[in-house]
Amino acid sequence: MVRRIDIDDATIGTWGAIASLMRTQMRNGIFENTVVTLSWSEEQPSLALGNYEDADQLDVDLVRENDVTAGRVYHSGGGGSGIFTPAIPLVLVYYRHDQHDKDENSLLKHFDELNGQANAAALQKVGLDGEYRSIGDAEVVLDDNRYKVMACAATNYPQSEYWAIVSSAIWDVPPQELSELMDEAIDMPKEKFEDKDTDSLTSRMRPISVILDDLGKDVSKNEMIDALVEENVKRLIGDDEEIVEAELADEEAEYIEQLTPFFESDPWIDRISTANLCREVPRNLEIGIAAYKSRKLIKASVVFDDDGTIYDVQFSGDFYFRPTLPITSTSVLDDLANAVTGLDPSNEDALESAIAEVFDQPSIEFPRIEPVDFVQPLVRATGNTQPVADYLDEN
Numbered sequence: 001m002v003r004r005i006d007i008d009d010a011t012i013g014t015w016g017a018i019a020s021l022m023r024t025q026m027r028n029g030i031f032e033n034t035v036v037t038l039s040w041s042e043e044q045p046s047l048a049l050g051n052y053e054d055a056d057q058l059d060v061d062l063v064r065e066n067d068v069t070a071g072r073v074y075h076s077g078g079g080g081s082g083i084f085t086p087a088i089p090l091v092l093v094y095y096r097h098d099q100h101d102k103d104e105n106s107l108l109k110h111f112d113e114l115n116g117q118a119n120a121a122a123l124q125k126v127g128l129d130g131e132y133r134s135i136g137d138a139e140v141v142l143d144d145n146r147y148k149v150m151a152c153a154a155t156n157y158p159q160s161e162y163w164a165i166v167s168s169a170i171w172d173v174p175p176q177e178l179s180e181l182m183d184e185a186i187d188m189p190k191e192k193f194e195d196k197d198t199d200s201l202t203s204r205m206r207p208i209s210v211i212l213d214d215l216g217k218d219v220s221k222n223e224m225i226d227a228l229v230e231e232n233v234k235r236l237i238g239d240d241e242e243i244v245e246a247e248l249a250d251e252e253a254e255y256i257e258q259l260t261p262f263f264e265s266d267p268w269i270d271r272i273s274t275a276n277l278c279r280e281v282p283r284n285l286e287i288g289i290a291a292y293k294s295r296k297l298i299k300a301s302v303v304f305d306d307d308g309t310i311y312d313v314q315f316s317g318d319f320y321f322r323p324t325l326p327i328t329s330t331s332v333l334d335d336l337a338n339a340v341t342g343l344d345p346s347n348e349d350a351l352e353s354a355i356a357e358v359f360d361q362p363s364i365e366f367p368r369i370e371p372v373d374f375v376q377p378l379v380r381a382t383g384n385t386q387p388v389a390d391y392l393d394e395n
Helices: 012-028 060-065 107-125 176-185 208-214 221-236 250-264 274-279 331-340 348-359 371-381 388-394
Strands: 002-010 034-040 046-049 069-072 082-084 090-096 130-133 137-142 145-156 162-169 243-246 286-293 297-304 310-317 385-387
Touching: 002 012, 012 034, 012 046, 012 069, 012 090, 012 162, 012 250, 034 221, 046 176, 060 069, 060 176, 069 250, 082 176, 090 221, 107 130, 107 137, 107 145, 107 162, 107 221, 130 145, 137 208, 145 208, 162 221, 221 243, 274 286, 274 297, 274 310, 274 388, 286 371, 286 388, 297 371, 310 331, 310 371, 331 348, 348 371, 385 388
Parallel strands: 002 034, 002 243, 046 069
Antiparallel strands: 034 090, 046 082, 090 162, 130 137, 137 145, 145 162, 286 297, 286 385, 297 310
């Protein structure tokens, strides 16, 4: 049995609180397979950074001045920034998968064979030519053109049998003022758009409802959500699993209510921040910042010692990896930073070898990314430096 819980009027913090609740229940041995659908608040839309993106890219004050909730995503496995309004419903699947072999449990299996194909099947169920593009996007093919209509993410918790899957459908057009706010409030590295025909986060969206209307198909948003729930449960949990509508228990609702504000707070948003990195190092050192587009964007903020070696580094971006980071730690990103600290940034072989040791840990996986992809922004950062003190004055 899989319980389905529908939550209305959510903000970005609600999502984080739900993820934390599920993880707590997993840890305490009281978890049951659960699907949560989130419908966002019309009165209080949200604009949020991805799990691992640099907080310095987001103008939090500008977002809040426009009566929009600012936040950071939690436990989606990765991914980039987004607008969260009633036009973009979310389907979350939390479940136990008893296969412990890494190949069976890999992110690519969940993306490509399970979640990704489920989302493509859901689009086909409502009459669209849906396809999945590894890694993270579902697309509709129309008149030889491909339109992104959905994003997905997968991750597992440190207990490898527990998984969290996210499907975000672009059902309708977000209000124009929110799209404009997102483009103004988020300073995305130009490398983000190197492989795209746009330089805007929002211009890549093509709403499902618009495509359906153009094709003369009468499908409601709830029917689209139902298709996503059914197809993901079938592929992720089992063909014969019964989906039962349920409500949050009183203690679950109280937990979510109490924790929601944390995921919209400055300390949470700033958990990955170049400015915070600079505050922890001598102000007379130099910092270089550069990005590199692999399958996903990888950004490095690198502090250089007086002798030119790497004093400290922070990696950020919209890439995916497993296992997910706990609330109180940036563990895998710290492992990567520690691996290259003290190295000469001009020695690419040494950098790649050090990063490869982190990649080789059996519990870690970076789908569609290789160690050399993390080397590239480190090397590029040497050509774009300024004093740490200057960066702090500007930020």
